[in-house]
Structure formats: C-alpha cells, structure tokens
Amino acid sequence: xxxxxxxxxxxxxxxxxxxxxxxxxxxxxxxxxxxxxxxxxxxxxxxxxxxxxxxxxxxxxxxxxxxxxxxxxxxxxxxxxxxxxxxxxxxxxxxxxxxxxxxxxxxxxxxxxxxxxxxxxxxxxxxxxxxxxxxxxxxxxxxxxxxxxxxxxxxxxxxxxxxxxxxxxxxxxxxxxxxxxxxxxxxxxxxxxxxxxxxxxxxxxxxxxxxxxxxxxxxxxxxxxxxx
Numbered sequence: 084x085x086x087x088x089x090x091x092x093x094x095x096x097x098x099x100x101x102x103x104x105x106x107x108x109x110x111x112x113x114x115x116x117x118x119x120x121x122x123x124x125x126x127x128x129x130x131x132x133x134x135x136x137x138x139x140x141x142x143x144x145x146x147x148x149x150x151x152x153x154x155x156x157x158x159x160x161x162x163x164x165x166x167x168x169x170x171x172x173x174x175x176x177x178x179x180x181x182x183x184x185x186x187x188x189x190x191x192x193x194x195x196x197x198x199x200x201x202x203x204x205x206x207x208x209x210x211x212x213x214x215x216x217x218x219x220x221x222x223x224x225x226x227x228x229x230x231x232x233x234x235x236x237x238x239x240x241x242x243x244x245x246x247x248x249x250x251x252x253x254x255x256x257x258x259x260x261x262x263x264x265x266x267x268x269x270x271x272x273x274x275x276x277x278x279x280x281x282x283x284x285x286x287x288x289x290x291x292x293x294x295x296x297x298x299x300x301x302x303x304x305x306x307x308x309x310x311x
Contacts, residue, residue, distance in 0.1 A: 112225055112237055117259075121214030124264035128211055130157045130293045131265065133284040135164060142277040154284070160211040161298040162203065174300055175203045181300055189307045190300070198311065200251050202271055202280060208241070209257050209266035220244060226256070231267045232285065234260045250274055263289065 135154040139147050152166040162175040172183040180203050183190040193201060226238035241255040251274060258268035265287060271280045
C-alpha cells in the first residue's frame with residue numbers, strides 16, 4: 084500500500100509540474116487597470132529594439148507577403164525596420180514613410196498628409212502611445228488572455244472612433260506582454276483591400292541608448308528618391 088501511495092504521489096507531482104502557464108487560471112482584467120498599465124509603460128518609454136516577423140494575408144488567408152528583420156522605435160515614435168539581408172529598409176516619422184529597396188537603389192517617400200491609407204503610423208500602438216490616448220481614439224475591448232510563445236499576453240481589440248482612421252483599419256488587435264506591457268503581437272485589418280497585417284515581436288529590449296543615426300535617411304550614394 085505504501086509503495087502504491089508513493090507511486091500515486093509521484094505521478095501527481097509529474098502531472099502538476101507539466102502544467103503550463105496557459106493551463107493555469109487567468110487574471111480577470113479590468114479595462115481601467117489595463118489602460119493604467121499601458122500608461123505606466125508609455126510614460127517612461129524611451130526606445131525599443133526587437134526581432135520582427137512581418138506577414139500579410141488576404142481575405143482567404145493566403146500569404147501575400149512575409150519577411151523578418153530588426154525593428155527600432157524611439158520615444159518620438161520614429162520607426163526603423165531593416166529587413167534581413169538589407170534588401171529593404173523602412174523609415175517612419177511623423178510626416179512621412181520612406182521605403183528603401185536595395186535591389187532597385189530606389190527609396191519611395193510617401194507623405195502621410197497625402198497618403199492617409201498608410202498602416203505604418205499605427206505600428207506605434209503599445210509603444211510610444213499611452214493607454215489614455217488609445218482609449219481616447221479607440222473603442223477598446225478586452226478579448227482575454229493568450230499564451231504567445233513564452234509570454235502570457237492580454238489581448239485587446241481596438242476599433243477606431245475617428246472616421247479617417249476607420250477608413251484605413253477596421254480592427255486592430257494587440258497582444259500585450261503582461262510582464263513588460265509592450266506588444267508581443269499586433270494585427271491590423273485593412274479596410275480598403277481586405278489585407279490583414281501581423282507583426283510578431285521577439286527578443287524585445289527596452290530603453291536602450293539607440294544611435295540617433297538609425298532614424299536618419301542617409302541612403303547609399305546613387306539612390307534615386309521618388310516622392311509620392
């Protein structure tokens with residue numbers, strides 16, 4: 084009997100040790116609490132660096148674009164994305180998006196005042212934009228908790244309240260890491276073309292001293308610039 088009890092106890096210990104975070108009870112998050120956590124993150128945000136996986140799918144779920152690279156963002160909301168291999172570099176500031184293509188030695192510059200359908204400015208959500216600003220501009224709904232890789236995340240759905248923004252994206256989802264309160268994943272559902280864009284972030288590092296030159300448009304000699 085003693086041996087049988089020992090065996091049962093050992094089996095129970097193994098079973099308990101195999102329970103993952105995803106199997107454990109989640110936290111019943113209140114929206115106001117979540118917004119406050121996002122505020123705290125944004126209030127002392129200076130910069131972030133991460134590995135980024137980019138994918139875009141059509142209405143049928145077919146992949147139309149996919150690549151990976153290194154992403155950088157500073158406290159001013161300036162963004163740099165460098166695709167692996169250096170074939171493409173994307174720079175985003177408050178006024179424009181610059182898309183450099185090494186294969187054609189061309190950088191396409193899009194004025195955000197003229198091209199209001201660009202998704203790139205929305206990539207700042209969860210980084211340099213506070214929870215208060217998110218709540219002012221979006222109808223925010225808590226979807227629930229979800230395990231993404233090793234991270235327990237809180238999933239938020241954002242519906243733009245402004246007509247101009249809703250004409251660009253109908254829905255945005257943020258998977259926010261509950262340990263850092265920074266995005267682990269962003270998903271944007273485009274209004275115009277039905278494309279869903281997903282950005283996955285790994286190896287995130289926060290508040291590093293980034294070289295300011297990262298956000299300069301210093302392109303190789305001989306690069307053609309086309310303004311749109």
